[in-house]
Amino acid sequence: xxxxxxxxxxxxxxxxxxxxxxxxxxxxxxxxxxxxxxxxxxxxxxxxxxxxxxxxxxxxxxxxxxxxxxxxxxxxxxxxxxxxxxxxxxxxxxxxxxxxxxxxxxxxxxxxxxxxxxxxxxxxxxxxxxxxxxxxxxxxxxxxxxxxxxxxxxxxxxxxxxxxxxxxxxxxxxxxxxxxxxxxxxxxxxxxxxxxxxxxxxxxxxxxxxxxxxxxxxxxxxxxxxxxxxxxxxxxxxxxxxxxxxxxxxxxxxxxxx
Numbered sequence: 001x002x003x004x005x006x007x008x009x010x011x012x013x014x015x016x017x018x019x020x021x022x023x024x025x026x027x028x029x030x031x032x033x034x035x036x037x038x039x040x041x042x043x044x045x046x047x048x049x050x051x052x053x054x055x056x057x058x059x060x061x062x063x064x065x066x067x068x069x070x071x072x073x074x075x076x077x078x079x080x081x082x083x084x085x086x087x088x089x090x091x092x093x094x095x096x097x098x099x100x101x102x103x104x105x106x107x108x109x110x111x112x113x114x115x116x117x118x119x120x121x122x123x124x125x126x127x128x129x130x131x132x133x134x135x136x137x138x139x140x141x142x143x144x145x146x147x148x149x150x151x152x153x154x155x156x157x158x159x160x161x162x163x164x165x166x167x168x169x170x171x172x173x174x175x176x177x178x179x180x181x182x183x184x185x186x187x188x189x190x191x192x193x194x195x196x197x198x199x200x201x202x203x204x205x206x207x208x209x210x211x212x213x214x215x216x217x218x219x220x221x222x223x224x225x226x227x228x229x230x231x232x233x234x235x236x237x238x239x240x241x242x243x244x245x246x247x248x249x250x251x252x253x254x255x256x257x258x
Contacts, residue, residue: 018151063174071129080178151172
């Protein structure tokens, strides 16, 4: 019961940040699971199972608040599914930590770009839909490997090139639900076909996943409302600082353990 309540609070807080700023649910949840000794593949599978529900609630909430740009949604979704399935297959075969330094480098770079643009001036430019598909592939791939790469990759890039922050967050969160379904299906298929044998590990964390789901679903409507009301420049600054903070924590983790 204590595990459920802990993860409910974590899921609520993480979804407030994720739904308002477009990232952090996967990073926060995965980091907590990994700190408890969960294998990387089992942690990613658990987080994506939770994202199916929290992402759907977030998608509906952002739709109600008018934060989704559908012309951007579809190419991102197609690319995200392709990348997510590829990343899920790879993660069940190798250790996803191999590419972690590259993800963190991209994360920090995009955070600096956003802060530079926000401090100077936010010039809104709508991203061309055809260019969103490759971004979706990259975001889905990294998200499957790390359990929380979609927002830092996709939302960050969209904001950095001039997409209105609330549309970048709303559209990115809506697509993330679709990607979570694709990645979860990949993990399930790997289990059923014997390609991945960590079913015992997954069964140990069902109360944690349930807590993440309940907390995230409760927070989704409030987070979408926050995303709609925040002004552009403070919104972009908040995203930039959040990205750098997440990158710093992840980079410092090996040093703290040594």
